Amino acid sequence: MPAKSTAKTAKSRRPRDSLSRETILAAAETIAERDGLNGLTFQAIGDELNAHPTSMYRHFRDKDDLLLELIDNLRARSYGGTVLATNDWRNDLRAISKQVHEHYLRYPEFAQQMAMRTTRRPVEFANVEFVLDAMRRAGVSDADAVRYQRAFGNLVRSMASIEAAFLALEPAVRRNDELAYQIEYRQLDPEQFPNIARVADPMPGIGDPTAFDTALELLLDAIELRVARASTSQVDH
Amino acid sequence: MPAKSTAKTAKSRRPRDSLSRETILAAAETIAERDGLNGLTFQAIGDELNAHPTSMYRHFRDKDDLLLELIDNLRARSYGGTVLATNDWRNDLRAISKQVHEHYLRYPEFAQQMAMRTTRRPVEFANVEFVLDAMRRAGVSDADAVRYQRAFGNLVRSMASIEAAFLALEPAVRRNDELAYQIEYRQLDPEQFPNIARVADPMPGIGDPTAFDTALELLLDAIELRVARASTSQVDH
DNA sequence: ACCTGAACACCGTTCAAGT
DNA sequence: ACCTGAACACCGTTCAAGT
Secondary structure (H helix, E strand, O other), X not given: OOHHHHOOOOOOOOOOOOOOHHHHHHHHHHHHHHHHHHHOOHXXXXXXXXXXXXXHHHOOOOHHHHHHHHHHHHHHHHOOOXXXXXXXXXXXXXXXXXXXXXXXXXXXXXXXXXXXOOOOOHHHHHHHHHHHHXXXXXXXXXXXXHHHHHHHHHHHHHHHHHHHHHHOOOHHHHHHHHHOOOOHHHHOOOOOOHHHHHHOOOOOOOOOOOHHHHHHHHHXXXXXXXXXXXXXXXXXX | OOHHHHOOOOOOOOOOOOOOHHHHHHHHHHHHHHHHHHHOOHHHHHHHHOOOHHHHHHOOOOHHHHHHHHHHXXXXXXXXXXXXXXXXXXXXXXXXXXXXXXXXXXXXXXHHHHHHOOOOOHHHHHHHHHHHXXXXXXXXXXXHHHHHHHHHHHHHHHHHHHHHHHHOOOHHHHHHHHHOOOXXXXXXXXXXXHHHHHHOOOOOOXXXXXXXXXXXXXXXXXXXXXXXXXXXXXXXX
């Protein structure tokens, strides 16, 4: 029983020049939205476009080439309006963090690639500029601003990436991991693990949705503190 | 020309019961150390053990089963001696972060799996207990300790994971990404990106080795600050 | 010049067959 | 009961052949 032949007459050859990076990326975006990274194969793109799987090689060097281009398209789609600066640098950094966080949760299977690559494209430039400007308005020196921007950016992208990857685990696997904090951690010997025993009723797991914000607020607290200290010691001189 | 037949007489059948989870994991560890995650296939394990690739299925449910078991073995190997608590909670948290960080850089291709899974095994229990104890010694309340421990742990594992993944990129790709901060970011229009223009000489990239420590120290600063504030306000009452 | 078809070298996984 | 061999359903990628 040839299951393939049911769907289409399908012998139609695609018209000449009907394929391009744009049409292929649009199909890839559809598949990414619907089936995630694992569903994104040349076969699937071919099906979507009614084209041969290997025809993509005329338009992309290889799959990585396509993937990076796609990642930037997804980002441009999510970041519809750029975040606008207010007169509150903490709120501004919170707002852009939230935007990145949500974007990663929306495309969890692409999160690691998004977190570790430099796309050197408009959305990225704008975000870096935005964060540096917020640092300046907070009163951070240029030398510190560039260090804090890197630490802040890496923290936000890394933590969002791992959280997204965790949420994208197979449901059964994820459920088991979450249950560890209600079962295994509660059954530990209180003599050997007194601190765990004191707080395990239950403990938050790796996918705890508040961990991101907790880390972020601690970071912002510390930047504010250091700025305050620097201006105090300057007054002292 | 049958390239396969050169290496071995090789028709030898493995003696009965000569395979076990332990022998297979030992071979997998060798391959992980030598060829990384991509080199870790059942074919490679079979070659290493002079056994048939499919024989592994008698001892492991599937490849994920093998991978998780392997990750715990690698961790046990890296964490030779447990970190010992001193009377300085900040140094203790630094020490355990460094241990985790180095472990991830040692096995970069396994980093994401290590960062997002809960193994509920001895090394993990010991680390959680250690961090919670340091929080207690810092003067953090139980309610905050459990939140800070989760934020701290997620931050350390996430940031180490992304940094490791970046360092494991193909050298040419990684080099290109690094050069972006010496080339593209420096060529941006200073009118449009004034803050980038001020600090781009050059900027640190995603793989900047100090970003991890910068974020960590900011987090520790904030915890110390909050403890100080809480005790002050308590005195006020 | 662009799209297609066949082929290659890999994967993980299943299952009947050997010992 | 444990190991092997053949087979299946996938991948990405190359390259000669069609149009």
